[in-house]
Amino acid sequence: MVDIIVIGGGHNGLVAAATLARAGRSVVLLEQRDAVGGVCDLLFDGATFSATVGKALGVTADPSPAPLALASNGRRVDLGGVIADPGYAGWRAWLDTVAPALSSQLDAPAPDIRSTAPVWPLARAGLAVRKLGKKDMMELLRSAPSCVDDWLTEHMSDLLLKAALMAPALHGTWMGPRSPTSSAALVLREACRQLDVRPRALAVQLRAACEAAGVKIQTGARVARIRAEDGRVTGVELADGTAIDAPAVLSAVGPKTTLLDLLDPRLVSGKTAHQAEVIRVRGTLAQLRLDVAGIDWPGERLRVVDDPLHLERAFDDVKFRRLPTVPPPLEVSVEGSAVRINCWSAPAELDGGWTEAARAALTGAIFDSLERVVPGVRDAATVTGLLTPADLQEQYGLAGGHPMHGELALDQLGPMRPSMQLARYSTPIPGLWLGCSGVHPGGGISGRPGFLAARAIIGS
Ligand SMILES: Cc1cc2nc3c(=O)[nH]c(=O)nc-3n(C[C@H](O)[C@H](O)[C@H](O)COP(=O)(O)OP(=O)(O)OC[C@H]3O[C@@H](n4cnc5c(N)ncnc54)[C@H](O)[C@@H]3O)c2cc1C
Known part of the structure; x- marks a missing residue:
């Protein structure tokens, strides 16, 4: 019998497994796909990873290309170069000031805000913000609830x-630039980016860290259910019927999936089931993959967008669950002839569903958008793949096709991610723990949720 089973070999599952094994636990990690990494597969390099977790696990990082922003009117802004807008430097300087205080909150477990909880962790979080000083604290409190535009x-x-x-x-998020609280998303993202590192081949590095620590990794191993006796976790059963025993299970596959799909409903109280049901997971991401020859690309990483109104109109399409009616904003990665394009205008709950006709229409809309800044690309490209939210759900087990296992929104962050009761990695089912992007501090490839979950188990 092993000490602990980790379900899911995304980067959080890998971080958790390596951290637990380094603390002397015997760990089996079960991943349903043929390779570990989870949705890291789909990311471009340059996504950020917690420097704290990276240091603990020996993950190395190197600089990656900064994106070039391209508008359909021909304007360009190199986000890695000197930014000419006179207001930019002051804004960036303010973020530099608040980033350490925010990041320290993200590197720690979320404070418990239930009425029965000790008040000190919450007070400590408040104090970290108060320490910013009156001016910066007020700016943070004023900006976070506002519209980012x-x-x-x-x-x-x-x-x-x-x-x-x-x-x-x-x-x-499920927000456009004119949605209240959209500023908070930008503050958090930029604050983290300044203190994080940018690893290449993250999944390869994390797999190596797991193996060096003695984690037994099984790929092609889909967990069908989490087993329990007398209300306590006793292991898992794989889709092929194999049973694996362990007194503890850390699930890194999303709180909604874990509590509603992998557990016997009789083990989950009505209150916990309700908390899982109301987690919002409306995915909006599609990825188009191309093989392109003979195009002189303006950069290796492109951000194709006109202005904030363009983003708002694209969000209108998502909100009304329709295919793009405006050329969608895009992110493009060019690596030789392999081109990947992320389009966040693909609502999981598309009216009529993701039929072949809908997939063809989305592909056409992405090409329309790209042609405006890279003329000739449509004729030079062969489509090699398209992943819609429906595909992400099916292939990666993501509830709602949402790559962060839960929308980023003020009521689904910090001590409320995924809910007040479930925010500190343990669950009401003894022996069951949560450690993926769906728990504090949430999305991104930071590795923090897996790391903090493992530390909670070690300290329990
Ligand atoms: C293109 C793209 C861009 C992104 N951009 C951003 C961004 O800008 N900001 C941000 O915050 N985040 C972003 N993200 C999200 C971020 O990458 C994810 O939140 C994070 O990588 C999720 O990691 P994870 O380990 O928690 O879960 P996952 O990577 O989802 O890993 C879960 C793993 O569990 C496996 N699994 C599922 N069910 C089972 C089962 N029953 N048995 C065994 N294994 C199972 C899956 O196959 C998967 O490998 C982006 C994601 C994508 C795809």
Whole structure:
């Protein structure tokens, strides 16, 4: 019998397994796909990873290309170069000031805000923000609930620059630039980015860390259910019927899936089931893959967007569950002839569903958008794949096709991610733990949720 089973070999499952094994636990990691890494597969390099977790596990990082923002009117802004907008430097300087305080909160377990909880962890979190000083604290409290379009307009005037800064922060939210609290998403993203590292081949590095620590990794091993006796976890059963025993299971496959699909409903109280049911997981991501020859690309990483209004109109399409009626904003990665394009205008709950006709229409809309900044690309490209939210759900086990296992929203972050009761990695079912992007501190490839979950188990 092993000490603990980790379900899911995404980067959080790998981080958790390596951390537990390094603390002397015997660990089996079960991944349903043929390779580990989870949705890291789909990311471009340059996504950020917690420096704290990276240091603990020996993950190395190197600089990656900064994106070039391209508008359909021909304007360009190199986000890695000197930014000409006079308001930008002051805005960036303010983020530099608040980033350490915010990041320290993300590196720690979320404070318990239930009425029965000790008050000190919450007070400590409040104190970290208070320590920023009156001016910066007030700016943080004022900006976070606001619309990101309004907030950036206070600081800068370049429409393309504003759109290029806010676009990635809106990923995984259900918000446009004019939605209240969209500023909070940008503050958090930018604060983390400044303190994180940018690893290449993250899954390869994490797999090596697991193996060095003695984790037994099984791929092609889909967990069909988490077993329990007398209300306590006793192991798992795989889809092929194999049973594996362990007194503890850490699930890194999403709280909704774990509590509603992998557990016997009789083990889950009505209250816990309700908390899982109401987690919002409306995915909006599609990825188009191309093989392209004979195109002179303007850069290796492109952000194709016109201005904040363009992003708002694209969000209208998502909100009304329809195919793009405006050329969708895009993110493009060019690696030789292999081109990957992320489009966040693909609602999981598309009216009529993701039929072949809908897939063809989305592909056409992505080409229309790309042609405006890279003419000739349609004729030079062969489509090698398209993943819609429906495919992400089926192939990666993502509830709602949502790559962060839960929308990023103020009521689904920190001590409320995924719910007040489940935010500190343990669950009401003894022996069952949660450790994926669906728990604090949430999405991104930070590795923090897996790391903090493992530390909670070690300290239990
Ligand atoms: C293109 C793209 C862009 C992104 N951009 C951003 C961004 O800008 N900001 C941000 O915050 N986040 C972003 N993300 C999200 C971020 O990458 C994810 O939140 C994170 O990688 C999820 O990691 P994870 O380990 O928690 O879960 P996952 O990577 O989902 O791993 C879960 C693993 O569990 C496996 N699994 C599922 N069910 C079972 C089962 N029953 N048995 C065994 N194994 C199972 C799956 O196959 C998968 O490998 C983006 C994601 C994508 C795809």
